[in-house]
């Protein structure tokens with residue numbers, strides 16, 4: 112079967128269109144989506160320089176305390192309560208905001224000073240600063256409510272500018288917008304998984320076991336979309352392999368293979384392995400490029416990568432199954448229309464419900480459930496959970512769903528594949 | 537060595553091959569002739585076990601290979617009618633792959649690939665992708681791929697369709713050498729009569745799924761031994777003249793050719809005078825007259841009433 116693998120890889124490597132779809136497109140999309148949901152960070156900002164003022168009407172400490180008191184009253188179990196409290200202070204929105212503004216890339220560009228309300232207004236009028244960012248009362252409390260409990264309307268940051276159309280002013284606005292967006296986005300992710308972990312942890316406690324509750328490391332948009340696009344574009348490998356198989360049938364190289372006496376299961380198995388290997392290669396390239404260029408997984412541990420590798424192998428096998436099924440159908444029907452339907456519509460649909468474009472937590476519960484049963488959706492969950500630092504054991508559920516799908520696909524494929532010696536024109 | 541017995545294939549109610557009996561001895565060179573749709577390719581596909589016969593049997597050394605074609609695989613090399621190659625790979629890569637699926641490895645594989653590629657005269661261009669080849673070059677690689685595993689029997693399905701005269705004569709010469717020097721048995725399918733005349737010891741002529749005549753070239757030609765062919769070149773086409781000759785009882789068969797007419801007449805019938813007279817009456821100018829002994833083409837015409845190619 113290694114013979115088939117070598118040939119399949121060569122054939123695909125010579126096809127520029129396929130390469131673009133499999134490697135280049137996901138990468139571009141990671142870039143577009145990653146940036147879009149990040150605001151205008153990075154880029155060529157060297158020469159831009161602005162002073163802004165921050166007016167703080169919120170008391171962070173009080174907000175956190177008030178929030179945690181309320182948690183207590185809501186009757187959360189002690190453990191959850193403590194945990195949420197820790198989380199609350201860790202991801203206090205004020206904290207995140209100042210962190211972001213002090214981030215290296217922004218520090219060179221934006222100089223923030225803390226001023227009183229009147230003073231800030233005066234500076235703005237005098238043209239000494241380009242914008243005033245007002246943090247409203249109860250900002251911490253309201254945001255935490257929204258982020259962690261999904262209650263209330265959250266809070267609104269207010270930006271006051273003097274010269275509305277100025278480049279600086281609008282840039283600053285973009286950055287803060289991006290932040291707000293990102294905040295909602297990241298918390299949405301934490302929330303999805305938060306629910307999961309809460310469930311997992313109850314089970315653990317029933318077993319009298321360890322504490323696995325974790326808020327999860329927040330996932331940034333580049334990480335999210337690297338995974339999202341990866342689990343989407345691996346599906347195209349299935350379509351590619353099967354349409355190449357159809358070409359083999361059409362140009363009679365398939366007959367040549369049969370003539371050599373290779374049993375048909377070996378041909379099919381060859382497709383499974385080829386698709387799996389190509390998927391692995393694709394994932395390695397995507398993850399590496401995304402890390403090199405977008406810094407998606409910079410500085411991660413070996414252990415992290417081992418886990419990612421393990422999940423990727425499972426995912427690759429499943430793609431092998433998809434390729435095998437599509438190949439069986441293509442050879443059986445003597446047509447590659449099914450591959451086209453798959454790559455032209457089904458992949459996007461799968462990707463959508465699987466959460467490749469935005470987190471399924473933002474979608475109706477039913478869609479999210481269906482999404483979790485798609486192999487790519489399950490794969491996405493597995494990756495995200497691992498990235499958030501959850502135990503491998505929590506990943507068993509999505510991973511076993513993927514393996515199950517793989518086995519099912521193989522069985523159906525063998526069933527569909529024409530038995531030895533079909534009529535060939 | 538190889539034989540078929542009452543081989544029959546019906547595709548959805550349409551009979552493509554209708555009770556074909558062939559046999560082939562070791563080292564023999566057999567021609568399978570027939571017009572488009574005669575059933576040649578289908579017969580070959582059944583022999584090589586790509587298509588399952590509706591009924592009948594294929595035997596190798598007396599053993600049926602319908603149920604278990606494994607013995608057949610190593611013995612048989614098939615050059616399909618289509619170019620069965622990976623267009624995006626080079627000739628070298630194609631041959632390497634096809635060699636590997638026949639179980640060749642390492643040095644042996646490498647030397648076999650070089651051997652067949654030299655045989656078909658493409659050593660210099662083996663590292664170019666197939667897409668960039670001419671039709672003739674593709675045909676040659678197509679043939680090379682069937683010979684990597686040193687088959688005892690080579691089945692070629694119209695290996696010279698649509699290619700330039702040089703490639704064609706290169707392929708023919710190669711096959712002849714393999715047959716005569718290495719004792720490779722060849723089953724050669726074509727609708728080019730002259731190829732078969734040049735290459736093959738025995739010939740089967742197929743039409744409408746049946747073998748309508750078979751034997752050595754001489755045997756087949758003797759079917760027409762009592763006849764001769766008159767080729768007449770005319771200044772232009774004369775349909776009325778043709779009509780009249782066609783209707784003439786002494787002329788066995790009349791046919792319009794590119795240059796003029798072709799008549800098959802009984803030997804010694806002395807019809808030339810009559811023909812000249814009729815031509816005169818139709819104001820046709822005769823440029824050249826040639827009397828020939830019959831070719832296989834004429835035999836085919838005689839048997840089917842049709843030309844091999846349109």
Ligand SMILES: Nc1ncnc2c1ncn2[C@@H]1O[C@H](COP(=O)(O)OP(=O)(O)OP(=O)(O)O)[C@@H](O)[C@H]1O
Nearest residue numbers: 534535536547552571572573574575576577578579
């Ligand atoms: N898979 C198939 N399904 C239905 N009909 C078929 C199939 N393969 C061949 N036929 C029919 O069987 C008949 C014989 O076809 P075949 O290809 O064997 O002819 P051939 O002698 O090789 O002709 P050619 O010189 O054009 O290659 C044709 O009428 C063809 O339409």
Ligand SMILES: [Mg+2]
Nearest residue numbers: 576577578617
């Ligand atoms: Mg044919």
